[in-house]
Amino acid sequence: MLRIITQRAEARSELRRICDRTHDDQVLHKEATVREVLQAVQRQGDRAILHYTSEFDRHDLKADELQVSGSELDAAYQQVSKELLDAIRLACRQIETFHRQRIPKSWVHFGDDEIVLGKRYLPVDRAGIYVPGGQASYPSTVLMNAIPAKVAKVPRIVMVTPPGSEKGINPAVLVAAQEAGIEEIYRVGGAQAIAALAYGTETIPKVDMITGPGNIYVTLAKKLVFGTVGIDSLAGPSEVLIIADKTANPVFVAADMLAQAEHDQMASAILLTDDSVLARKVVDEVERQLSDHPRRLLTEKAIAHYGLVVVVESLEIAAELSNEFAPEHLELEVADPWALLEHIRHAGAIFLGCSTPEAVGDYLAGPNHTLPTSGAARYASPLGVETFMKHSSLIQYSPTALQKVAGAIDLLATAEGLPSHADSVRLRVRGSQELP
Numbered sequence: 001m002l003r004i005i006t007q008r009a010e011a012r013s014e015l016r017r018i019c020d021r022t023h024d025d026q027v028l029h030k031e032a033t034v035r036e037v038l039q040a041v042q043r044q045g046d047r048a049i050l051h052y053t054s055e056f057d058r059h060d061l062k063a064d065e066l067q068v069s070g071s072e073l074d075a076a077y078q079q080v081s082k083e084l085l086d087a088i089r090l091a092c093r094q095i096e097t098f099h100r101q102r103i104p105k106s107w108v109h110f111g112d113d114e115i116v117l118g119k120r121y122l123p124v125d126r127a128g129i130y131v132p133g134g135q136a137s138y139p140s141t142v143l144m145n146a147i148p149a150k151v152a153k154v155p156r157i158v159m160v161t162p163p164g165s166e167k168g169i170n171p172a173v174l175v176a177a178q179e180a181g182i183e184e185i186y187r188v189g190g191a192q193a194i195a196a197l198a199y200g201t202e203t204i205p206k207v208d209m210i211t212g213p214g215n216i217y218v219t220l221a222k223k224l225v226f227g228t229v230g231i232d233s234l235a236g237p238s239e240v241l242i243i244a245d246k247t248a249n250p251v252f253v254a255a256d257m258l259a260q261a262e263h264d265q266m267a268s269a270i271l272l273t274d275d276s277v278l279a280r281k282v283v284d285e286v287e288r289q290l291s292d293h294p295r296r297l298l299t300e301k302a303i304a305h306y307g308l309v310v311v312v313e314s315l316e317i318a319a320e321l322s323n324e325f326a327p328e329h330l331e332l333e334v335a336d337p338w339a340l341l342e343h344i345r346h347a348g349a350i351f352l353g354c355s356t357p358e359a360v361g362d363y364l365a366g367p368n369h370t371l372p373t374s375g376a377a378r379y380a381s382p383l384g385v386e387t388f389m390k391h392s393s394l395i396q397y398s399p400t401a402l403q404k405v406a407g408a409i410d411l412l413a414t415a416e417g418l419p420s421h422a423d424s425v426r427l428r429v430r431g432s433q434e435l436p
Contacts, residue, residue, distance in 0.1 A: 011321060030220060042195065091143055098366025103151065121390070210222060319344055402429060
């Protein structure tokens with residue numbers, strides 16, 4: 001049953017509990033398992049990949065079956081409807097159009113005394129995209145990860161995803177990958193897939209950046225290989241926080257909460273409202289929509305454990321609580337969402353107005369749906385083109401410019417006890433003064 005809370009202190013306590021829901025006693029045990037997988041893959045390569053795929057995914061593969069074949073890629077187009085293909089292509093266009101606006105630009109500034117400063121942006125050489133799979137299908141995750149990498153002009157992009165029924169990959173996922181320009185795909189999932197991307201095997205290449213969400217084992221693996229490779233984020237269970245006033249439609253609000261809760265039993269759906277009548281209507285509507293929900297058991301568990309309705313004194317207080325929670329998805333279903341936006345500081349993606357459900361952003365609005373979770377929106381941002389790029393600083397000083405700052409550098413280097421730093425400047429300045 002969805003709970004209604006009216007006390008601010010209790011609401012804060014519950015929001016903290018929900019935000020910290022992945023910090024359970026089993027994490028250390030799971031991390032030990034992940035470490036074992038990473039070490040085995042690093043030492044044994046494909047042999048370890050095949051062993052863990054058999055143990056965890058119950059699929060006995062041979063090394064030459066790891067990569068999805070060209071014939072499988074071609075066949076996938078025959079297994080999706082024209083309507084779905086059209087939807088995938090529309091999403092591709094929308095996502096690419098948005099991300100093309102965010103390409104970091106190299107720049108150079110020519111200052112006085114022939115001082116040149118700048119930044120040079122380049123893509124990583126190789127990117128690895130993890131797409132959850134098995135019994136599920138997430139073509140949208142393919143697009144949201146692959147398209148920014150292609151826009152960034154990463155030279156080599158590979159995708160890994162767990163095998164499903166009869167070792168196959170969902171055809172919609174394969175079609176989405178090809179539409180996004182990815183054809184190097186491997187049927188491997190879990191911590192072993194992250195290990196393969198981080199260290200490389202005989203079949204799967206080592207990459208420089210790993211992106212994409214997964215279960216707790218995938219997340220722990222990404223955490224442990226960070227430093228050997230770059231990662232996008234440590235994704236936790238999905239979450240939505242809705243701020244609504246009396247103008248909101250309780251049917252829409254309930255549907256949006258269930259849209260989040262149906263992801264998995266640890267997903268959270270939270271409503272903050274200044275209208276107690278709306279709060280009760282939403283609770284009743286959630287129960288009604290759950291009655292014949294195709295994923296009722298899972299969704300009910302999420303709502304029971306991590307669903308919450310809080311009645312607050314004002315929308316400003318709702319914004320304050322939202323900022324403390326820093327939600328992955330924030331919906332502003334209020335009469336004037338742009339005015340309330342001024343009070344929002346932390347959120348992965350913000351959906352403004354009653355006609356903008358989170359599902360629009362999940363699939364084809366354009367902005368990325370790979371977002372910071374578990375309060376990480378306080379310091380982190382959505383996945384984007386810049387995730388797949390790095391920059392180098394550019395610095396050039398003329399002899400005249402170096403001479404002007406030599407004294408200051410000498411003082412700073414001496415203060416830090418680094419005489420050769422000072423000498424590296426002093427010798428150049430002395431040499432330039434002795435030139436004819």
